[in-house]
Amino acid sequence: MSETPIKTPVEIDTTRPGLARMYDYLLGGTENHPADRALVDEIAATDPGVFAAARANRDFLIRAVRFLTEDVGIRQFLDIGSGLPTQDNVHAVAQAIAPEARVVYVDNDPTITVHAESLVRAEKNIEVVLGDLGRPEDILNAPGVRRLLDFDEPVALLLVAVLHFVPDAEDPWAAVRLLLDALPPGSYLVLSHVSLAELDELAATTDRAFEKRSIELNANRTKAQIARFFEGLELLEPGLVETTEWRAEQTAPRKVSDMVIYAGLARKN
Ligand SMILES: C[S@@+](CC[C@H](N)C(=O)[O-])C[C@H]1O[C@@H](n2cnc3c(N)ncnc32)[C@H](O)[C@@H]1O
Incomplete structure:
Protein backbone atom coordinates (compact mmCIF):
# COMPACT_ATOMS: atom_id res chain seq x y z
CA MET A 1 0.00 0.00 0.00
CA SER A 2 1.48 3.35 -0.86
CA GLU A 3 0.94 6.56 1.03
CA THR A 4 -2.53 8.03 0.87
CA PRO A 5 -2.69 11.83 1.07
CA ILE A 6 -4.27 12.60 4.42
CA LYS A 7 -6.83 14.94 2.89
CA THR A 8 -8.41 12.05 0.96
CA PRO A 9 -11.30 10.58 2.95
CA VAL A 10 -10.79 6.84 3.35
CA GLU A 11 -13.67 4.36 3.55
CA ILE A 12 -13.63 2.77 6.99
CA ASP A 13 -15.68 -0.37 7.64
CA THR A 14 -16.57 -0.31 11.32
CA THR A 15 -18.64 -3.50 11.08
CA ARG A 16 -15.35 -5.44 10.99
CA PRO A 17 -12.76 -5.21 13.76
CA GLY A 18 -9.82 -2.91 13.08
CA LEU A 19 -6.52 -3.55 14.85
CA ALA A 20 -5.82 0.11 15.65
CA ARG A 21 -9.30 0.55 17.16
CA MET A 22 -9.03 -2.74 19.10
CA TYR A 23 -5.79 -1.52 20.62
CA ASP A 24 -7.45 1.79 21.47
CA TYR A 25 -10.12 -0.19 23.35
CA LEU A 26 -7.43 -2.25 25.11
CA LEU A 27 -5.84 1.02 26.29
CA GLY A 28 -9.16 2.36 27.60
CA GLY A 29 -9.81 4.76 24.68
CA THR A 30 -13.12 5.73 23.10
CA GLU A 31 -12.19 5.51 19.39
CA ASN A 32 -13.63 2.01 18.91
CA HIS A 33 -16.81 0.21 17.84
CA PRO A 34 -18.76 -2.93 18.92
CA ALA A 35 -16.92 -5.18 16.40
CA ASP A 36 -13.56 -4.09 17.84
CA ARG A 37 -14.69 -4.62 21.41
CA ALA A 38 -16.26 -8.04 20.67
CA LEU A 39 -12.97 -9.54 19.47
CA VAL A 40 -11.02 -8.16 22.45
CA ASP A 41 -13.69 -9.27 24.93
CA GLU A 42 -13.61 -12.80 23.51
CA ILE A 43 -9.89 -13.04 24.35
CA ALA A 44 -10.35 -11.26 27.69
CA ALA A 45 -12.84 -13.96 28.73
CA THR A 46 -9.86 -16.34 28.92
CA ASP A 47 -7.33 -13.79 30.16
CA PRO A 48 -8.77 -10.58 31.66
CA GLY A 49 -5.17 -9.42 32.00
CA VAL A 50 -4.94 -8.57 28.29
CA PHE A 51 -5.97 -4.98 29.05
CA ALA A 52 -3.10 -4.65 31.52
CA ALA A 53 -0.77 -6.39 29.03
CA ALA A 54 -1.60 -3.76 26.39
CA ARG A 55 -0.99 -1.01 28.92
CA ALA A 56 2.34 -2.60 29.91
CA ASN A 57 3.30 -2.70 26.23
CA ARG A 58 2.48 0.99 25.80
CA ASP A 59 4.40 1.80 29.00
CA PHE A 60 7.44 -0.03 27.57
CA ARG A 66 12.01 8.66 26.90
CA PHE A 67 15.35 6.82 27.15
CA LEU A 68 16.18 7.46 23.48
CA THR A 69 15.22 11.15 23.61
CA GLU A 70 16.68 12.01 27.01
CA ASP A 71 19.71 9.75 27.42
CA VAL A 72 20.73 9.02 23.80
CA GLY A 73 19.70 12.29 22.10
CA ILE A 74 17.59 10.75 19.31
CA ARG A 75 15.43 13.36 17.55
CA GLN A 76 13.75 11.32 14.79
CA PHE A 77 11.23 8.51 15.20
CA LEU A 78 9.73 6.24 12.53
CA ASP A 79 6.86 4.48 14.30
CA ILE A 80 5.45 1.68 12.12
CA GLY A 81 2.28 -0.01 13.36
CA SER A 82 1.74 3.08 15.49
CA GLY A 83 -1.95 2.55 16.17
CA LEU A 84 -4.09 5.66 16.50
CA PRO A 85 -1.85 8.63 17.26
CA THR A 86 -3.94 9.40 20.33
CA GLN A 87 -3.34 8.97 24.06
CA ASP A 88 0.17 9.39 25.49
CA ASN A 89 1.93 8.56 22.26
CA VAL A 90 5.46 8.95 20.91
CA HIS A 91 5.33 12.64 19.94
CA ALA A 92 3.93 13.67 23.32
CA VAL A 93 6.71 11.84 25.16
CA ALA A 94 9.59 12.87 22.87
CA GLN A 95 8.53 16.49 22.34
CA ALA A 96 8.02 17.05 26.08
CA ILE A 97 11.78 16.43 26.36
CA ALA A 98 12.92 17.81 22.99
CA PRO A 99 10.29 20.02 21.27
CA GLU A 100 12.19 19.72 17.98
CA ALA A 101 11.79 15.89 17.89
CA ARG A 102 10.17 14.64 14.67
CA VAL A 103 7.78 11.69 14.50
CA VAL A 104 6.29 9.83 11.55
CA TYR A 105 3.39 7.53 12.41
CA VAL A 106 2.77 4.71 9.92
CA ASP A 107 -0.09 2.21 10.08
CA ASN A 108 -2.03 0.13 7.57
CA ASP A 109 -5.36 0.70 9.34
CA PRO A 110 -7.14 3.54 7.49
CA THR A 111 -8.67 4.67 10.79
CA ILE A 112 -5.42 6.54 11.44
CA THR A 113 -6.18 8.94 8.58
CA VAL A 114 -9.27 10.16 10.42
CA HIS A 115 -7.01 11.60 13.09
CA ALA A 116 -4.19 12.59 10.81
CA GLU A 117 -5.37 15.91 9.53
CA SER A 118 -6.27 17.49 12.86
CA LEU A 119 -3.15 16.10 14.52
CA VAL A 128 0.86 10.39 9.57
CA VAL A 129 1.30 7.91 6.72
CA LEU A 130 -0.89 5.04 5.58
CA GLY A 131 1.60 2.24 4.87
CA ASP A 132 2.19 -1.48 5.25
CA LEU A 133 5.13 -3.24 6.86
CA GLY A 134 4.82 -5.88 4.14
CA ARG A 135 5.97 -3.15 1.68
CA PRO A 136 8.90 -1.53 3.52
CA GLU A 137 10.29 0.23 0.41
CA ASP A 138 6.98 2.07 0.00
CA ILE A 139 7.24 3.28 3.60
CA LEU A 140 10.81 4.53 3.11
CA ASP A 150 16.74 13.02 7.49
CA PHE A 151 18.27 9.60 6.80
CA ASP A 152 21.78 11.00 7.31
CA GLU A 153 20.98 11.42 11.02
CA PRO A 154 20.13 8.61 13.47
CA VAL A 155 16.52 7.46 13.50
CA ALA A 156 14.71 5.31 16.06
CA LEU A 157 12.70 2.66 14.24
CA LEU A 158 9.74 1.64 16.40
CA LEU A 159 8.13 -1.74 15.64
CA VAL A 160 6.12 -2.14 18.79
CA ALA A 161 3.46 -4.86 18.97
CA VAL A 162 3.13 -5.01 15.19
CA LEU A 163 5.39 -7.75 13.79
CA HIS A 164 3.07 -10.52 15.02
CA PHE A 165 0.62 -9.27 12.40
CA VAL A 166 3.12 -9.89 9.58
CA PRO A 167 3.07 -13.53 8.41
CA ASP A 168 6.23 -15.61 7.91
CA ALA A 169 5.35 -15.76 4.20
CA GLU A 170 5.99 -12.00 3.97
CA ASP A 171 9.38 -12.51 5.72
CA PRO A 172 9.13 -9.86 8.44
CA TRP A 173 12.84 -10.46 9.29
CA ALA A 174 13.79 -9.27 5.79
CA ALA A 175 11.47 -6.26 6.13
CA VAL A 176 13.15 -5.22 9.39
CA ARG A 177 16.59 -5.69 7.80
CA LEU A 178 15.62 -3.56 4.79
CA LEU A 179 14.36 -0.75 7.02
CA LEU A 180 17.48 -0.85 9.20
CA ASP A 181 19.76 -0.86 6.16
CA ALA A 182 18.28 2.52 5.20
CA LEU A 183 19.24 4.05 8.57
CA PRO A 184 22.71 5.34 9.51
CA PRO A 185 24.88 3.93 12.34
CA GLY A 186 23.74 5.27 15.69
CA SER A 187 20.13 4.46 14.83
CA TYR A 188 18.01 2.27 17.11
CA LEU A 189 15.42 -0.48 16.89
CA VAL A 190 12.65 -0.64 19.49
CA LEU A 191 10.61 -3.82 19.18
CA SER A 192 7.97 -5.80 21.04
CA HIS A 193 6.21 -8.96 19.90
CA VAL A 194 3.45 -11.11 21.41
CA SER A 195 4.46 -14.74 21.98
CA LEU A 196 1.78 -17.29 22.78
CA ALA A 197 4.10 -20.18 21.91
CA GLU A 198 3.91 -21.75 25.35
CA LEU A 199 0.33 -20.86 26.25
CA ASP A 200 -2.08 -23.55 25.08
CA GLU A 201 -5.42 -22.19 26.29
CA LEU A 202 -4.85 -18.50 25.59
CA ALA A 203 -3.24 -19.29 22.21
CA ALA A 204 -6.25 -21.39 21.20
CA THR A 205 -8.78 -18.72 22.26
CA THR A 206 -6.80 -15.96 20.58
CA ASP A 207 -6.27 -17.89 17.33
CA ARG A 208 -9.97 -18.78 17.20
CA ALA A 209 -11.08 -15.18 17.82
CA LEU A 217 -2.07 -13.55 13.80
CA ASN A 218 1.47 -14.94 14.04
CA ALA A 219 1.88 -14.97 17.79
CA ASN A 220 3.10 -18.58 17.88
CA ARG A 221 6.69 -17.31 17.39
CA THR A 222 9.14 -18.31 20.09
CA LYS A 223 11.53 -16.03 21.95
CA ALA A 224 14.40 -17.33 19.78
CA GLN A 225 12.52 -16.45 16.60
CA ILE A 226 11.77 -12.98 17.97
CA ALA A 227 15.43 -12.53 18.98
CA ARG A 228 16.38 -12.98 15.30
CA PHE A 229 14.95 -9.51 14.58
CA PHE A 230 17.93 -8.11 16.52
CA GLU A 231 20.62 -10.00 14.59
CA GLY A 232 23.61 -7.79 13.75
CA LEU A 233 22.58 -5.13 16.29
CA GLU A 234 23.87 -4.34 19.78
CA LEU A 235 21.04 -5.36 22.10
CA LEU A 236 21.08 -3.04 25.13
CA GLU A 237 20.54 -4.17 28.70
CA PRO A 238 18.42 -5.91 29.93
CA GLY A 239 18.15 -7.70 26.56
CA LEU A 240 14.98 -9.28 25.21
CA VAL A 241 12.64 -9.54 28.21
CA GLU A 242 8.95 -9.22 29.01
CA THR A 243 7.67 -5.64 28.65
CA THR A 244 7.19 -5.25 32.40
CA GLU A 245 10.85 -6.21 32.96
CA TRP A 246 12.36 -3.72 30.49
CA ARG A 247 14.00 -0.97 32.59
CA ALA A 248 10.88 -0.88 34.70
CA GLU A 249 10.52 1.53 37.56
CA GLN A 250 10.61 -0.09 41.00
CA THR A 251 6.87 0.27 41.39
CA ALA A 252 5.86 -1.20 38.02
CA PRO A 253 3.56 -4.21 38.37
CA ARG A 254 5.07 -7.57 37.41
CA LYS A 255 3.41 -10.25 35.28
CA VAL A 256 0.06 -8.62 34.62
CA SER A 257 -1.35 -11.21 32.21
CA ASP A 258 -0.82 -14.73 30.88
CA MET A 259 0.02 -13.10 27.56
CA VAL A 260 3.77 -12.88 26.94
CA ILE A 261 5.03 -9.79 25.12
CA TYR A 262 8.80 -9.70 24.59
CA ALA A 263 10.49 -6.32 24.31
CA GLY A 264 13.95 -5.08 23.44
CA LEU A 265 15.94 -2.08 22.28
CA ALA A 266 19.09 -2.28 20.17
CA ARG A 267 21.67 0.01 18.51
CA LYS A 268 22.90 -0.17 14.95
CA ASN A 269 26.70 0.28 15.10
C1 LIG B 1 -1.22 -3.52 18.90
S1 LIG B 1 -1.17 -2.06 17.93
C2 LIG B 1 0.36 -1.33 18.50
C3 LIG B 1 0.35 0.18 18.61
C4 LIG B 1 1.63 0.81 19.12
N1 LIG B 1 2.77 0.44 18.28
C5 LIG B 1 1.93 0.38 20.54
O1 LIG B 1 2.60 -0.62 20.73
O2 LIG B 1 1.49 1.04 21.47
C6 LIG B 1 -0.68 -2.74 16.34
C7 LIG B 1 -0.87 -1.78 15.19
O3 LIG B 1 -0.18 -2.32 14.05
C8 LIG B 1 -0.96 -2.06 12.90
N2 LIG B 1 -0.56 -3.03 11.85
C9 LIG B 1 -0.84 -4.35 11.75
N3 LIG B 1 -0.27 -4.90 10.68
C10 LIG B 1 0.42 -3.90 10.05
C11 LIG B 1 1.21 -3.85 8.86
N4 LIG B 1 1.41 -4.92 8.12
N5 LIG B 1 1.74 -2.65 8.52
C12 LIG B 1 1.52 -1.54 9.27
N6 LIG B 1 0.78 -1.53 10.42
C13 LIG B 1 0.23 -2.69 10.79
C14 LIG B 1 -2.39 -2.22 13.36
O4 LIG B 1 -3.31 -1.57 12.51
C15 LIG B 1 -2.32 -1.62 14.76
O5 LIG B 1 -2.67 -0.27 14.76
Missing part, protein backbone atom coordinates in the same frame (compact mmCIF):
# COMPACT_ATOMS: atom_id res chain seq x y z
CA LEU A 61 7.12 2.12 24.43
CA ILE A 62 6.99 5.28 26.55
CA ARG A 63 10.06 4.27 28.61
CA ALA A 64 11.99 3.40 25.43
CA VAL A 65 11.13 6.74 23.74
CA VAL A 120 -0.75 17.27 11.83
CA ARG A 121 -2.41 20.70 11.84
CA ALA A 122 -2.32 21.01 15.61
CA GLU A 123 1.16 19.65 16.32
CA LYS A 124 4.53 20.46 14.82
CA ASN A 125 6.94 17.94 13.35
CA ILE A 126 4.47 15.09 12.88
CA GLU A 127 3.45 13.16 9.79
CA ASN A 141 9.82 6.35 -0.08
CA ALA A 142 6.54 7.79 1.20
CA PRO A 143 6.52 11.59 0.77
CA GLY A 144 5.59 12.12 4.44
CA VAL A 145 8.60 10.07 5.56
CA ARG A 146 10.99 11.80 3.15
CA ARG A 147 9.64 15.23 4.11
CA LEU A 148 10.17 14.88 7.83
CA LEU A 149 13.07 12.47 8.36
CA PHE A 210 -8.84 -13.84 15.04
CA GLU A 211 -9.42 -16.69 12.57
CA LYS A 212 -13.20 -16.28 12.86
CA ARG A 213 -12.75 -12.73 11.50
CA SER A 214 -10.14 -13.73 8.89
CA ILE A 215 -7.35 -11.76 10.57
CA GLU A 216 -3.98 -13.47 10.52
Whole structure:
Protein backbone atom coordinates (compact mmCIF):
# COMPACT_ATOMS: atom_id res chain seq x y z
CA MET A 1 0.00 0.00 0.00
CA SER A 2 1.48 3.35 -0.86
CA GLU A 3 0.94 6.56 1.03
CA THR A 4 -2.53 8.03 0.87
CA PRO A 5 -2.69 11.83 1.07
CA ILE A 6 -4.27 12.60 4.42
CA LYS A 7 -6.83 14.94 2.89
CA THR A 8 -8.41 12.05 0.96
CA PRO A 9 -11.30 10.58 2.95
CA VAL A 10 -10.79 6.84 3.35
CA GLU A 11 -13.67 4.36 3.55
CA ILE A 12 -13.63 2.77 6.99
CA ASP A 13 -15.68 -0.37 7.64
CA THR A 14 -16.57 -0.31 11.32
CA THR A 15 -18.64 -3.50 11.08
CA ARG A 16 -15.35 -5.44 10.99
CA PRO A 17 -12.76 -5.21 13.76
CA GLY A 18 -9.82 -2.91 13.08
CA LEU A 19 -6.52 -3.55 14.85
CA ALA A 20 -5.82 0.11 15.65
CA ARG A 21 -9.30 0.55 17.16
CA MET A 22 -9.03 -2.74 19.10
CA TYR A 23 -5.79 -1.52 20.62
CA ASP A 24 -7.45 1.79 21.47
CA TYR A 25 -10.12 -0.19 23.35
CA LEU A 26 -7.43 -2.25 25.11
CA LEU A 27 -5.84 1.02 26.29
CA GLY A 28 -9.16 2.36 27.60
CA GLY A 29 -9.81 4.76 24.68
CA THR A 30 -13.12 5.73 23.10
CA GLU A 31 -12.19 5.51 19.39
CA ASN A 32 -13.63 2.01 18.91
CA HIS A 33 -16.81 0.21 17.84
CA PRO A 34 -18.76 -2.93 18.92
CA ALA A 35 -16.92 -5.18 16.40
CA ASP A 36 -13.56 -4.09 17.84
CA ARG A 37 -14.69 -4.62 21.41
CA ALA A 38 -16.26 -8.04 20.67
CA LEU A 39 -12.97 -9.54 19.47
CA VAL A 40 -11.02 -8.16 22.45
CA ASP A 41 -13.69 -9.27 24.93
CA GLU A 42 -13.61 -12.80 23.51
CA ILE A 43 -9.89 -13.04 24.35
CA ALA A 44 -10.35 -11.26 27.69
CA ALA A 45 -12.84 -13.96 28.73
CA THR A 46 -9.86 -16.34 28.92
CA ASP A 47 -7.33 -13.79 30.16
CA PRO A 48 -8.77 -10.58 31.66
CA GLY A 49 -5.17 -9.42 32.00
CA VAL A 50 -4.94 -8.57 28.29
CA PHE A 51 -5.97 -4.98 29.05
CA ALA A 52 -3.10 -4.65 31.52
CA ALA A 53 -0.77 -6.39 29.03
CA ALA A 54 -1.60 -3.76 26.39
CA ARG A 55 -0.99 -1.01 28.92
CA ALA A 56 2.34 -2.60 29.91
CA ASN A 57 3.30 -2.70 26.23
CA ARG A 58 2.48 0.99 25.80
CA ASP A 59 4.40 1.80 29.00
CA PHE A 60 7.44 -0.03 27.57
CA LEU A 61 7.12 2.12 24.43
CA ILE A 62 6.99 5.28 26.55
CA ARG A 63 10.06 4.27 28.61
CA ALA A 64 11.99 3.40 25.43
CA VAL A 65 11.13 6.74 23.74
CA ARG A 66 12.01 8.66 26.90
CA PHE A 67 15.35 6.82 27.15
CA LEU A 68 16.18 7.46 23.48
CA THR A 69 15.22 11.15 23.61
CA GLU A 70 16.68 12.01 27.01
CA ASP A 71 19.71 9.75 27.42
CA VAL A 72 20.73 9.02 23.80
CA GLY A 73 19.70 12.29 22.10
CA ILE A 74 17.59 10.75 19.31
CA ARG A 75 15.43 13.36 17.55
CA GLN A 76 13.75 11.32 14.79
CA PHE A 77 11.23 8.51 15.20
CA LEU A 78 9.73 6.24 12.53
CA ASP A 79 6.86 4.48 14.30
CA ILE A 80 5.45 1.68 12.12
CA GLY A 81 2.28 -0.01 13.36
CA SER A 82 1.74 3.08 15.49
CA GLY A 83 -1.95 2.55 16.17
CA LEU A 84 -4.09 5.66 16.50
CA PRO A 85 -1.85 8.63 17.26
CA THR A 86 -3.94 9.40 20.33
CA GLN A 87 -3.34 8.97 24.06
CA ASP A 88 0.17 9.39 25.49
CA ASN A 89 1.93 8.56 22.26
CA VAL A 90 5.46 8.95 20.91
CA HIS A 91 5.33 12.64 19.94
CA ALA A 92 3.93 13.67 23.32
CA VAL A 93 6.71 11.84 25.16
CA ALA A 94 9.59 12.87 22.87
CA GLN A 95 8.53 16.49 22.34
CA ALA A 96 8.02 17.05 26.08
CA ILE A 97 11.78 16.43 26.36
CA ALA A 98 12.92 17.81 22.99
CA PRO A 99 10.29 20.02 21.27
CA GLU A 100 12.19 19.72 17.98
CA ALA A 101 11.79 15.89 17.89
CA ARG A 102 10.17 14.64 14.67
CA VAL A 103 7.78 11.69 14.50
CA VAL A 104 6.29 9.83 11.55
CA TYR A 105 3.39 7.53 12.41
CA VAL A 106 2.77 4.71 9.92
CA ASP A 107 -0.09 2.21 10.08
CA ASN A 108 -2.03 0.13 7.57
CA ASP A 109 -5.36 0.70 9.34
CA PRO A 110 -7.14 3.54 7.49
CA THR A 111 -8.67 4.67 10.79
CA ILE A 112 -5.42 6.54 11.44
CA THR A 113 -6.18 8.94 8.58
CA VAL A 114 -9.27 10.16 10.42
CA HIS A 115 -7.01 11.60 13.09
CA ALA A 116 -4.19 12.59 10.81
CA GLU A 117 -5.37 15.91 9.53
CA SER A 118 -6.27 17.49 12.86
CA LEU A 119 -3.15 16.10 14.52
CA VAL A 120 -0.75 17.27 11.83
CA ARG A 121 -2.41 20.70 11.84
CA ALA A 122 -2.32 21.01 15.61
CA GLU A 123 1.16 19.65 16.32
CA LYS A 124 4.53 20.46 14.82
CA ASN A 125 6.94 17.94 13.35
CA ILE A 126 4.47 15.09 12.88
CA GLU A 127 3.45 13.16 9.79
CA VAL A 128 0.86 10.39 9.57
CA VAL A 129 1.30 7.91 6.72
CA LEU A 130 -0.89 5.04 5.58
CA GLY A 131 1.60 2.24 4.87
CA ASP A 132 2.19 -1.48 5.25
CA LEU A 133 5.13 -3.24 6.86
CA GLY A 134 4.82 -5.88 4.14
CA ARG A 135 5.97 -3.15 1.68
CA PRO A 136 8.90 -1.53 3.52
CA GLU A 137 10.29 0.23 0.41
CA ASP A 138 6.98 2.07 0.00
CA ILE A 139 7.24 3.28 3.60
CA LEU A 140 10.81 4.53 3.11
CA ASN A 141 9.82 6.35 -0.08
CA ALA A 142 6.54 7.79 1.20
CA PRO A 143 6.52 11.59 0.77
CA GLY A 144 5.59 12.12 4.44
CA VAL A 145 8.60 10.07 5.56
CA ARG A 146 10.99 11.80 3.15
CA ARG A 147 9.64 15.23 4.11
CA LEU A 148 10.17 14.88 7.83
CA LEU A 149 13.07 12.47 8.36
CA ASP A 150 16.74 13.02 7.49
CA PHE A 151 18.27 9.60 6.80
CA ASP A 152 21.78 11.00 7.31
CA GLU A 153 20.98 11.42 11.02
CA PRO A 154 20.13 8.61 13.47
CA VAL A 155 16.52 7.46 13.50
CA ALA A 156 14.71 5.31 16.06
CA LEU A 157 12.70 2.66 14.24
CA LEU A 158 9.74 1.64 16.40
CA LEU A 159 8.13 -1.74 15.64
CA VAL A 160 6.12 -2.14 18.79
CA ALA A 161 3.46 -4.86 18.97
CA VAL A 162 3.13 -5.01 15.19
CA LEU A 163 5.39 -7.75 13.79
CA HIS A 164 3.07 -10.52 15.02
CA PHE A 165 0.62 -9.27 12.40
CA VAL A 166 3.12 -9.89 9.58
CA PRO A 167 3.07 -13.53 8.41
CA ASP A 168 6.23 -15.61 7.91
CA ALA A 169 5.35 -15.76 4.20
CA GLU A 170 5.99 -12.00 3.97
CA ASP A 171 9.38 -12.51 5.72
CA PRO A 172 9.13 -9.86 8.44
CA TRP A 173 12.84 -10.46 9.29
CA ALA A 174 13.79 -9.27 5.79
CA ALA A 175 11.47 -6.26 6.13
CA VAL A 176 13.15 -5.22 9.39
CA ARG A 177 16.59 -5.69 7.80
CA LEU A 178 15.62 -3.56 4.79
CA LEU A 179 14.36 -0.75 7.02
CA LEU A 180 17.48 -0.85 9.20
CA ASP A 181 19.76 -0.86 6.16
CA ALA A 182 18.28 2.52 5.20
CA LEU A 183 19.24 4.05 8.57
CA PRO A 184 22.71 5.34 9.51
CA PRO A 185 24.88 3.93 12.34
CA GLY A 186 23.74 5.27 15.69
CA SER A 187 20.13 4.46 14.83
CA TYR A 188 18.01 2.27 17.11
CA LEU A 189 15.42 -0.48 16.89
CA VAL A 190 12.65 -0.64 19.49
CA LEU A 191 10.61 -3.82 19.18
CA SER A 192 7.97 -5.80 21.04
CA HIS A 193 6.21 -8.96 19.90
CA VAL A 194 3.45 -11.11 21.41
CA SER A 195 4.46 -14.74 21.98
CA LEU A 196 1.78 -17.29 22.78
CA ALA A 197 4.10 -20.18 21.91
CA GLU A 198 3.91 -21.75 25.35
CA LEU A 199 0.33 -20.86 26.25
CA ASP A 200 -2.08 -23.55 25.08
CA GLU A 201 -5.42 -22.19 26.29
CA LEU A 202 -4.85 -18.50 25.59
CA ALA A 203 -3.24 -19.29 22.21
CA ALA A 204 -6.25 -21.39 21.20
CA THR A 205 -8.78 -18.72 22.26
CA THR A 206 -6.80 -15.96 20.58
CA ASP A 207 -6.27 -17.89 17.33
CA ARG A 208 -9.97 -18.78 17.20
CA ALA A 209 -11.08 -15.18 17.82
CA PHE A 210 -8.84 -13.84 15.04
CA GLU A 211 -9.42 -16.69 12.57
CA LYS A 212 -13.20 -16.28 12.86
CA ARG A 213 -12.75 -12.73 11.50
CA SER A 214 -10.14 -13.73 8.89
CA ILE A 215 -7.35 -11.76 10.57
CA GLU A 216 -3.98 -13.47 10.52
CA LEU A 217 -2.07 -13.55 13.80
CA ASN A 218 1.47 -14.94 14.04
CA ALA A 219 1.88 -14.97 17.79
CA ASN A 220 3.10 -18.58 17.88
CA ARG A 221 6.69 -17.31 17.39
CA THR A 222 9.14 -18.31 20.09
CA LYS A 223 11.53 -16.03 21.95
CA ALA A 224 14.40 -17.33 19.78
CA GLN A 225 12.52 -16.45 16.60
CA ILE A 226 11.77 -12.98 17.97
CA ALA A 227 15.43 -12.53 18.98
CA ARG A 228 16.38 -12.98 15.30
CA PHE A 229 14.95 -9.51 14.58
CA PHE A 230 17.93 -8.11 16.52
CA GLU A 231 20.62 -10.00 14.59
CA GLY A 232 23.61 -7.79 13.75
CA LEU A 233 22.58 -5.13 16.29
CA GLU A 234 23.87 -4.34 19.78
CA LEU A 235 21.04 -5.36 22.10
CA LEU A 236 21.08 -3.04 25.13
CA GLU A 237 20.54 -4.17 28.70
CA PRO A 238 18.42 -5.91 29.93
CA GLY A 239 18.15 -7.70 26.56
CA LEU A 240 14.98 -9.28 25.21
CA VAL A 241 12.64 -9.54 28.21
CA GLU A 242 8.95 -9.22 29.01
CA THR A 243 7.67 -5.64 28.65
CA THR A 244 7.19 -5.25 32.40
CA GLU A 245 10.85 -6.21 32.96
CA TRP A 246 12.36 -3.72 30.49
CA ARG A 247 14.00 -0.97 32.59
CA ALA A 248 10.88 -0.88 34.70
CA GLU A 249 10.52 1.53 37.56
CA GLN A 250 10.61 -0.09 41.00
CA THR A 251 6.87 0.27 41.39
CA ALA A 252 5.86 -1.20 38.02
CA PRO A 253 3.56 -4.21 38.37
CA ARG A 254 5.07 -7.57 37.41
CA LYS A 255 3.41 -10.25 35.28
CA VAL A 256 0.06 -8.62 34.62
CA SER A 257 -1.35 -11.21 32.21
CA ASP A 258 -0.82 -14.73 30.88
CA MET A 259 0.02 -13.10 27.56
CA VAL A 260 3.77 -12.88 26.94
CA ILE A 261 5.03 -9.79 25.12
CA TYR A 262 8.80 -9.70 24.59
CA ALA A 263 10.49 -6.32 24.31
CA GLY A 264 13.95 -5.08 23.44
CA LEU A 265 15.94 -2.08 22.28
CA ALA A 266 19.09 -2.28 20.17
CA ARG A 267 21.67 0.01 18.51
CA LYS A 268 22.90 -0.17 14.95
CA ASN A 269 26.70 0.28 15.10
C1 LIG B 1 -1.22 -3.52 18.90
S1 LIG B 1 -1.17 -2.06 17.93
C2 LIG B 1 0.36 -1.33 18.50
C3 LIG B 1 0.35 0.18 18.61
C4 LIG B 1 1.63 0.81 19.12
N1 LIG B 1 2.77 0.44 18.28
C5 LIG B 1 1.93 0.38 20.54
O1 LIG B 1 2.60 -0.62 20.73
O2 LIG B 1 1.49 1.04 21.47
C6 LIG B 1 -0.68 -2.74 16.34
C7 LIG B 1 -0.87 -1.78 15.19
O3 LIG B 1 -0.18 -2.32 14.05
C8 LIG B 1 -0.96 -2.06 12.90
N2 LIG B 1 -0.56 -3.03 11.85
C9 LIG B 1 -0.84 -4.35 11.75
N3 LIG B 1 -0.27 -4.90 10.68
C10 LIG B 1 0.42 -3.90 10.05
C11 LIG B 1 1.21 -3.85 8.86
N4 LIG B 1 1.41 -4.92 8.12
N5 LIG B 1 1.74 -2.65 8.52
C12 LIG B 1 1.52 -1.54 9.27
N6 LIG B 1 0.78 -1.53 10.42
C13 LIG B 1 0.23 -2.69 10.79
C14 LIG B 1 -2.39 -2.22 13.36
O4 LIG B 1 -3.31 -1.57 12.51
C15 LIG B 1 -2.32 -1.62 14.76
O5 LIG B 1 -2.67 -0.27 14.76
